[in-house]
Amino acid sequence: MPHTALWLDVGPVEQLPALGARTLPVQGGQEIAIFRTANGDVYALQNKCPHKQGPLSQGIVHDTTVTCPLHNWRISLISGQALGDDEGCVPTIPVKIDGGRILIGRKEALAGAA
Numbered sequence: 360m361p362h363t364a365l366w367l368d369v370g371p372v373e374q375l376p377a378l379g380a381r382t383l384p385v386q387g388g389q390e391i392a393i394f395r396t397a398n399g400d401v402y403a404l405q406n407k408c409p410h411k412q413g414p415l416s417q418g419i420v421h422d423t424t425v426t427c428p429l430h431n432w433r434i435s436l437i438s439g440q441a442l443g444d445d446e447g448c449v450p451t452i453p454v455k456i457d458g459g460r461i462l463i464g465r466k467e468a469l470a471g472a473a
């Protein structure tokens with residue numbers, strides 16, 4: 360079905376605790392970080408801080424931002440933009456929840472491997 364090919368099922372949403380994150384390896388040694396906020400929304404970004412490629416999945420989630428564990432840049436989970444005085448942007452990956460499963464955009468996820 361062409362429709363399902365657009366989305367990659369990465370597992371049940373209940374496996375991702377609120378304020379938690381998990382990573383998903385993609386081709387080329389890259390990783391995607393998948394985050395869940397306090398109110399249950401799920402976001403996916405490349406697991407690379409736009410500053411010096413810190414692993415955002417190990418950062419602290421607060422509202423719709425994650426704080427990079429290396430030098431505390433704050434990154435919007437919605438836009439991937441660095442907030443405050445910092446500049447940079449990490450690619451975001453579309454996410455939807457369907458039947459309790461987390462689906463991420465296949466094309467964008469694989470583009471992260473480029």
Ligand code: FES
Pocket residue numbers: 408409410411412413427428429430431432
């Ligand atoms: S690598 Fe993320 S703040 Fe420096």
